[in-house]
């Protein structure tokens with residue numbers, strides 16, 4: 146049985162008519178940028194996610210960059226982030242001229258390890274950038290206490306955690322800002338690039354709104370130097386259609402994860418520890434000791450799998466000039482050698498899932 150890693154086509158076919166008429170309506174009214182479609186989607190996503198204030202933008206990376214700019218982070222500043230994340234988390238810090246300072250993650254949750262974070266604090270540390278990796282919320286009350294103690298700003302990377310809650314509150318509401326990605330394969334995906342910024346502060350959101358739109362106050366009056374990180378109207382209209390289904394899709398992901406959990410945990414495999422907060426399972430990650438063999442065997446049976454992410458940031462070639470080397474972040478590095486992502490998406494059938502679990506169990510070693 147063929148099981149792809151994700152199946153965006155299946156989702157598209159279900160929504161085809163709605164999507165086509167959404168795109169058509171943008172073409173008809175010619176509101177390609179910053180029009181009613183973007184405004185509607187901003188309201189839709191805030192309501193569904195539980196955000197107080199929100200702003201559509203061009204992608205998840207530009208969202209991070211814009212927030213760091215508005216937070217006043219720049220040359221000479223350091224931002225602490227976990228070594229186990231997608232490259233973009235660090236890239237945004239470099240983009241604003243600041244230095245990404247890496248720390249380790251926790252073994253059970255893959256969340257930023259605050260003990261490790263404390264060990265890399267310096268007089269230049271201005272902010273901490275936790276990542277809700279795989280859709281599992283970081284314990285944000287702990288991060289808030291840490292940030293208060295050390296006088297740091299907080300920016301949450303929520304690119305993989307649409308609709309997730311930490312300590313009963315939506316992710317992206319704890320610090321200055323939260324940022325989201327609508328890259329096509331994310332839990333809520335556009336048909337191109339798109340991103341989002343949330344905040345509990347209207348002042349913050351309005352400053353970000355100005356920054357991503359050329360620092361504008363009027364069409365040709367500019368208060369400050371900003372940039373163009375705006376959301377595309379067609380993407381906004383598509384996302385408004387999909388936003389109606391994201392709650393159900395999230396429940397489906399959680400149901401799939403529970404079934405995988407039942408099959409794998411009983412056999413002693415280490416899976417994402419979601420006992421504190423509900424995970425929205427952007428990815429379903431399990432650790433194995435014979436990963437190459439598992440990937441190859443699954444592939445032979447028509448099952449796709451992935452690794453998120455195979456190289457921790459400290460071992461990325463781009464980080465070499467920053468003086469990082471191997472062995473500094475033992476938990477993140479060990480995880481990078483052992484983690485495997487199994488197919489998880491709302492459209493996966495029970496039959497496909499059982500096939501994945503059976504094949505996995507027949508070859509994988511704890």
Ligand SMILES: *Cc1c(COP(=O)(O)O)cnc(C)c1O
Nearest residue numbers: 204205206231233234304326328
């Ligand atoms: C996807 C992702 C991003 C970047 O989002 P883009 O929309 O692709 O720019 C940033 N951080 C994390 C953790 C991601 O998964």
